Amino acid sequence: xxxxxxxxxxxxxxxEQPTLRTDRYWVAxxxxxxxxxxxxxxxxxxxxxxxxxxxxxxxxxxxxxxxxSNCVPMSGAGEVHFIGSWWGLSPALLILIFPLGFRxxxxxxxxxxxxxxxxxxxxxxxxxxxxxxxxxxxxxxIIQNSHRYFFVAASLFNVILTWDAILGFRNAQGQWGHMGxxxxxxxANATLLWLYTASxxxxxxxxxxxxxxxxKHPVRYKAWTIVSKLNTRHMQLAWASLFGVALxxxxxxxxxxxxxxxxxxx
Numbered sequence: 001x002x003x004x005x006x007x008x009x010x011x012x013x014x015x016e017q018p019t020l021r022t023d024r025y026w027v028a029x030x031x032x033x034x035x036x037x038x039x040x041x042x043x044x045x046x047x048x049x050x051x052x053x054x055x056x057x058x059x060x061x062x063x064x065x066x067x068x069s070n071c072v073p074m075s076g077a078g079e080v081h082f083i084g085s086w087w088g089l090s091p092a093l094l095i096l097i098f099p100l101g102f103r104x105x106x107x108x109x110x111x112x113x114x115x116x117x118x119x120x121x122x123x124x125x126x127x128x129x130x131x132x133x134x135x136x137x138x139x140x141x142i143i144q145n146s147h148r149y150f151f152v153a154a155s156l157f158n159v160i161l162t163w164d165a166i167l168g169f170r171n172a173q174g175q176w177g178h179m180g181x182x183x184x185x186x187x188a189n190a191t192l193l194w195l196y197t198a199s200x201x202x203x204x205x206x207x208x209x210x211x212x213x214x215x216k217h218p219v220r221y222k223a224w225t226i227v228s229k230l231n232t233r234h235m236q237l238a239w240a241s242l243f244g245v246a247l248x249x250x251x252x253x254x255x256x257x258x259x260x261x262x263x264x265x266x
Contacts, residue, residue, distance in 0.1 A: 018127045025123035032116035039246060043096070046249055050090035053249075055256035056172040058164075058182045060249040061189060063092045065160050075167075075174045095157075099245075102154035105147035107201050108238050151202040158197055162190045171264075181263040182251060189241075189248040196241035199230035 019025070046053075046062055053060040054072050066074065068083035068091040083094060103109050114120045121128035136144045168183035170176050197203065208224030211217055230237070255262045 019123075019125055021123070021125055025126060029116040029119070029122055032112050036113060036116060039242060042246060046253070047092040047096055048090055050092070052253045052256040053092070055182070055252050055262065057167050057170045057174070058186060058252050058255065058262070060252040061161055061164075061245050062096065062249045064164050065095065066091050067094055075170075098150065098153040099157055101146070102150040102197075103238075103242070105144050105150055106238065107147070108235050110144060148202045148205075151197070151200055154193075154197050158190065158193050161186070161193060165190045177266075179265045181265070182255060185248050185251050189244045192237065192241040192244040195230060196234075196237040198227055199234040199237050201231065201234070203227055204231050 043062065046060075051072075053063040054066075054074055056075060059066070059074065063071070065080050066072075067080055068087045069081045069085050070087060071081070071091050083091075087094070104113075115122055118130075119128055120130060120133075134141075136142055165183070165186035168186045169179055171178040204224065204227045207220055207227045208214070211220065214221040214224075254260060
């Protein structure tokens with residue numbers, strides 16, 4: 001029996017075919033590419049549009065919190081003026097970097113857009129067109145390591161958007177004890193965002209990471225088991241929350257522009 005050590009290969013194995021798969025493995029990356037591109041186009045347009053983002057008492061998640069003084073007048077809905085009149089662009093550009101950063105550094109989204117946009121790789125057991133692989137050790141991909149910090153920022157934004165949903169129980173005059181269809185829209189959006197954030201791998205690590213004995217930390221263990229169950233649905237929650245944010249903004253846009261009136265329940 002040989003006791004020698006195995007020398008690792010210095011280059012990739014040479015395979016003539018790009019893949020031996022016979023299924024339509026390219027469908028999922030193509031759908032991801034189209035949907036992401038559509039969302040990017042829509043979100044960019046809405047961010048620069050700089051109007052129709054507030055329909056009392058509803059505020060678009062793309063513009064909350066509205067932290068510049070050029071925001072339209074609001075009644076308590078995500079309005080804190082940290083930025084003075086020198087800012088002449090859309091207030092959405094000041095805040096979207098944080099939820100965008102959270103999603104762009106998300107483990108699932110990284111897999112999705114690496115495959116869809118860079119074909120790195122297009123799918124499992126499919127060769128990628130790149131000559132070498134450097135991982136996420138160089139700029140700009142080394143920024144992916146900041147995901148845990150964007151997780152904290154995203155959690156703070158979820159608190160703000162939850163408060164915006166609570167403010168939806170008012171009427172246009174700011175009186176409490178009222179509810180419209182937009183209230184349900186904002187509540188659903190906040191719920192999906194919380195579920196997506198809680199299912200995040202960073203959240204799972206915060207709950208149970210670096211523990212040697214779960215038995216000595218029953219509360220954290222219970223939290224870890226709950227988050228772990230959500231983590232198995234992380235992909236579905238990532239997509240659902242993405243559509244939720246876009247549809248919530250679209251609803252506020254349509255109501256604010258006068259396309260239709262918000263149905264009121266009471």
